[in-house]
Every structure is written in C-alpha cells, then in structure tokens.
Amino acid sequence: MSDNTSSSAGPLDVVGIGNAIVDVISPVEESFLAEHGLVKGAMGLIDAERAETLYAAMPPAEESSGGSVANTIAGVASFGGTAGFVGKVRDDQLGEIFTHDITSLGIAFASRPATEGPSTARCLIAVTPDAERTLNTFLGTAGLLGPDDVDEALVMRGRVVLAEGYLWDVPSAKEAIVKAMDHARSAGNRVALSLSDSFCVDRYRDEFRSLVNERVDVLFANEAEITSLYEVDRWEAARDEVRGRCEIACLTRSEKGSVIVTADEEHVIPIHSHGDVVDTTGAGDLYAAGFLHGLTTGQDLERCGRLAALAAGEVISHYGARPETSLAELAASL
Amino acid sequence: MSDNTSSSAGPLDVVGIGNAIVDVISPVEESFLAEHGLVKGAMGLIDAERAETLYAAMPPAEESSGGSVANTIAGVASFGGTAGFVGKVRDDQLGEIFTHDITSLGIAFASRPATEGPSTARCLIAVTPDAERTLNTFLGTAGLLGPDDVDEALVMRGRVVLAEGYLWDVPSAKEAIVKAMDHARSAGNRVALSLSDSFCVDRYRDEFRSLVNERVDVLFANEAEITSLYEVDRWEAARDEVRGRCEIACLTRSEKGSVIVTADEEHVIPIHSHGDVVDTTGAGDLYAAGFLHGLTTGQDLERCGRLAALAAGEVISHYGARPETSLAELAASL
Numbered sequence: 001m002s003d004n005t006s007s008s009a010g011p012l013d014v015v016g017i018g019n020a021i022v023d024v025i026s027p028v029e030e031s032f033l034a035e036h037g038l039v040k041g042a043m044g045l046i047d048a049e050r051a052e053t054l055y056a057a058m059p060p061a062e063e064s065s066g067g068s069v070a071n072t073i074a075g076v077a078s079f080g081g082t083a084g085f086v087g088k089v090r091d092d093q094l095g096e097i098f099t100h101d102i103t104s105l106g107i108a109f110a111s112r113p114a115t116e117g118p119s120t121a122r123c124l125i126a127v128t129p130d131a132e133r134t135l136n137t138f139l140g141t142a143g144l145l146g147p148d149d150v151d152e153a154l155v156m157r158g159r160v161v162l163a164e165g166y167l168w169d170v171p172s173a174k175e176a177i178v179k180a181m182d183h184a185r186s187a188g189n190r191v192a193l194s195l196s197d198s199f200c201v202d203r204y205r206d207e208f209r210s211l212v213n214e215r216v217d218v219l220f221a222n223e224a225e226i227t228s229l230y231e232v233d234r235w236e237a238a239r240d241e242v243r244g245r246c247e248i249a250c251l252t253r254s255e256k257g258s259v260i261v262t263a264d265e266e267h268v269i270p271i272h273s274h275g276d277v278v279d280t281t282g283a284g285d286l287y288a289a290g291f292l293h294g295l296t297t298g299q300d301l302e303r304c305g306r307l308a309a310l311a312a313g314e315v316i317s318h319y320g321a322r323p324e325t326s327l328a329e330l331a332a333s334l
Numbered sequence: 335m336s337d338n339t340s341s342s343a344g345p346l347d348v349v350g351i352g353n354a355i356v357d358v359i360s361p362v363e364e365s366f367l368a369e370h371g372l373v374k375g376a377m378g379l380i381d382a383e384r385a386e387t388l389y390a391a392m393p394p395a396e397e398s399s400g401g402s403v404a405n406t407i408a409g410v411a412s413f414g415g416t417a418g419f420v421g422k423v424r425d426d427q428l429g430e431i432f433t434h435d436i437t438s439l440g441i442a443f444a445s446r447p448a449t450e451g452p453s454t455a456r457c458l459i460a461v462t463p464d465a466e467r468t469l470n471t472f473l474g475t476a477g478l479l480g481p482d483d484v485d486e487a488l489v490m491r492g493r494v495v496l497a498e499g500y501l502w503d504v505p506s507a508k509e510a511i512v513k514a515m516d517h518a519r520s521a522g523n524r525v526a527l528s529l530s531d532s533f534c535v536d537r538y539r540d541e542f543r544s545l546v547n548e549r550v551d552v553l554f555a556n557e558a559e560i561t562s563l564y565e566v567d568r569w570e571a572a573r574d575e576v577r578g579r580c581e582i583a584c585l586t587r588s589e590k591g592s593v594i595v596t597a598d599e600e601h602v603i604p605i606h607s608h609g610d611v612v613d614t615t616g617a618g619d620l621y622a623a624g625f626l627h628g629l630t631t632g633q634d635l636e637r638c639g640r641l642a643a644l645a646a647g648e649v650i651s652h653y654g655a656r657p658e659t660s661l662a663e664l665a666a667s668l
Contacts, residue, residue, distance in 0.1 A: 062397065100390070
C-alpha cells in the first residue's frame, strides 16, 4: 500500500472536480474518423445508443481510468503531491476500476457510487496514426453529478481547487461547483480551470469569460480554446486578451511548447520530449499536473512550466492518459 | 469493420476453447510478490474475496482482454487466419469488453452471456521489473463453463481445435471438451493442447499424460511444464520422453528459443526480438498463434516455428497479452 497522506483531514495540494471516466482506447486508421463523422482532436458527447454503435465499430481496445481533471490529480499524486477528487461513478465494474485506480494513488476520493441509473462514464478514444486523439464521451452517471456529490469539506482542503470546462455539460453540477470555487477563494485558496475543448468553450463562452474574470486564478487553455474564448484568429491576440484577467494563464501550444502569462510576466517553456509521440491523450491534463505541483510546492513560474512540460512529455510517449513512470523520479533529474 | 470471414459456416483455421478472461495489468515492485505470497511466473486461482484484497493492494492498472487460448485465437486473426472461440462470460461490463475485443477481430464467438451467477473472469497480473508476469485468476463465470456452452458445431469447423490446460480447473467443462476433441479427430481435424502452467500440470498430470498419448496432435509446453509432465529434472529428458507421443511437440524455452519435435524431426528455432522485453504476458499464447497459423496455411515446421517466434517477440515488447501490431504485416517481411 502506498502512503495515503491524502486520507487524513489536513490540507491537500490540489482537489479536483471533474467527470469520473474510464477510457476505452483503440488505434484506428484515419478513415475511421470520416466514416463515423468524428471531428479529429475534439470531444463529442454521445448517448448510450451511439456509444454502442461506435464501440462495435472500434478495433480491440485497452481500458484505463481517465477523465481530464482526474488525470491531472493522478499526475499530482505521481509527483508526490497530496490530492483529492470529486466525481460520480456507479456501482458497476467500470466504477470499481475508476475508484481502484484513483484511491490506489493515495488520492482522497469519497464518492458514494450511484446504485441506480446510467452506468459509469466511458470515453471511446480513437487514436489515429498521427498520435492525435478524438474523444467520444458517454457521460452516464457522471452527467448526474449534483450538489450532494460535491463534498465541500474535501474541496475546502485544497490549496488549489481545479475544475474542468467539461463540467459545464453537466447542468446539475454547475451551481455547486461555482459555489465551491467561491468558498475556496474566500478561504484564501486558489481556483484553477481547464477550458477542456474548443467546442466546449463555444457552448459556454460567456460563462467561461465571466469565470476567468471573477473566479479563476489559474487558467489552462490550448490554442484552439483560448482563441475560441476571445473569438480572435491569432493566438497572440488571445494571449493579450487574457493577460491580467486571471492571476496566471497557462497557454499550451502543442509542439511549440507553452507560454505562462501573468499581468507583468511571460515565460516561454519548450516541450520536453520523452521519445516518439504515441498518443496525445492526457497531454493538457498532465501539463496542468506538473504546473500545479510546482505552484503548490512554492516553485517559481519558470520551473512550474518545466515540470508541466515534463509531465506532458511523459504521457504522450505511450497509450493512455496517466503517467506510466514516477513523475517524482523524473522531476528529480530535471 | 473488418472482413468477418469467420462468421459464415465454412471451415475455420483454429477454434479455441478456453477461459474468457479480462486482464488487469499493473507494474509492481519485486517485494509485492513476497508481501502477498505470490509465486513469480505462476498462475494462482483466487476467490472473489482474495481478488478484492489483492486488487486493493495493486497500483493503478490497465485492462484488456486476455485468457490463454483467447490470446492465441486473437493472434491467429491478426495473422489473417480465420478463427472461432468458445468461452463463457457474464452479461456485465467486463463480459462486454471481452466480447467486443474478440468479435471485432472477426472471430466467431457465439457465447450466450450468463445472466446470473459470478461475474466475468478477471486475471490480476503483477508485472515485475524483470518483465515476468505473475497471474492471479478469479475464474468467476468462466469456472461454470459446461457442456451446454461448448458449441460442437463451431468446434467441428476448426482445422485445429485448441484447448488450454487451465480448463482442467473447470470440472464442469472437462467431459465436453474431451468429447469435442474426439469429434474433431474423427472428422480428420487436429487437436492441440497448451499445458498452461507447471502447477496446473502438477494438478492434472495423469490426465494430461493420457491426453498427449491418446488425443493430442500438437502440444505446446514450456520447460517447467514439460519437465513437470514427465517428472524429470532435465529438459532434454522431457524432450526425449515426449517425442513421438503426439505428432508435434512445440517446446518453448524462454530466451533460448524453442524446439519443435516430431517422431523423426527436430527444429531449433531462435527467438525473434522486437526490442526490449517489457511484459512476458501472452508469450506462449502468441507462440501458439504463430505456429498454428503456419500449420493451417501449409507452411513447413521450420517456418511455423519462425512465425511462432515472431508473434511471441511482438507481444513481449509491450504491456498486454495481445498483439499491438498486425502480425500479417510483420509476417510479410519474415
């Protein structure tokens, strides 16, 4: 058993709120996307029927725990940080898998599994030969996350509280999450938000803009997301737009690395390669893990960015959205 | 969708009978085995309670379809061969995963999932840093495979019918399988047997000796299994003992390669490396896939052995017990 420092009642480095999802990952040919009307690189929400059809068409798969913020939290734990997670599973086999994988990392996860209703969420991930991943999420019981599932006591323990944009697709959870963010801020803790997906930004642009202005301290966004948020064509324009709206904006740029922007600082961080890029699933999630681990352990922004690049580089070097190597060990030689 | 040539009623290259299992694979430290009383490299049967305890102690895992003969059948399909599988799952999420993975390869799998009783079988696999795997199998519903589950019409379609020694741990299935073997032989088809595990051989030594003498045409055994079968210390003595008892004995020897023995021939086959050895799960199963694909497509024994080594080499170069690369493509350049 690992040291489970997260199960006591003390403060935690990061507490995440997100969709509890099991990933179902298959390598596919390019033509698969067109045949099934999928937009490469995007996340599409699918219902149970569409999930069944799509799964039937997919080659043999491997299953592992996923979910954007859950991946980040797993990454924080791999760095040796303390963490908690709020999300909703059902009392089914996929729910057991998700719960096992997150608790075996010493992460505080106090979900009461739903005993009825739709099954645990799954994400059918098609990985094309260019290592790009296309996500098809059946939200299942995660789509019913409600105020009763958001354990405020746990949320309040986080030095940083991280939420994912994808949660805005879960209407029953929104209000509780915004409330949790306000509690966290009033307790002097930081609030972080990952924008998740450019189509998700499209769906909730106004809400996300307000969040960034009023409630978010640390924002994570890739190029498509930040340009969508501010409806500009050029990344540089989006960067100028976001500057100063929140304390820290972490803007990832795929193979161009990332840029960390505050009101009066800007740090350009190169990528950190761990060999061939196999599957980009989890790249942004693990970037956030490295950054938040650095931030919660008092590192300067430059080193936070390098830890972020390190974790992102590890996770894209293999299939699956969580680290296969101890990030604490990798970080020791950084 | 792949061409599903196995779903018509014509002959199939290989029909397998085995335990339908989903693998749960975790990398562990050496000390994990001693702490939990596990014998490295062996397969231990565990009950539901022990499965829960062991799973709780394991690090985060990846799930993928497994089962010894099912892996072989998946390998035959990856070579482009036609195949069928007989095994028992429940109507749960792991059963859906197993069924999806095997049918999406075009393999004929006509199992009616059990609607009650224990869950689909899972194998908790602890992979140590030396790439050796230690298996802990909760048989679940697979342990209830009975005569009604053995589809004789499907079995009779196989040019080769392959069974795994592990099935002898399933008392309800034994008689049906031996009967199926006899039907196959009387129809002029071959019967193959994989001895599975040296402890399994210990449990059923007399039965396996009789099978090899009376019903088996092609035998697969590693060093521990064949020396256990004949209760000799030296591999050479076991080889001399088995020669001529069945048509073909395929004796695998880990990094020493393998030896194919008939009454009057002996072929020494070197290993085929695909880079670093990561996880030896499925090595023997995929060896059998390559050999049987060669045999059912009329190759000579030397090339059958080289195809076997090729498939085994691929599967040990990554986590998981099934090929990640098209074996047909790899074979084309052999």
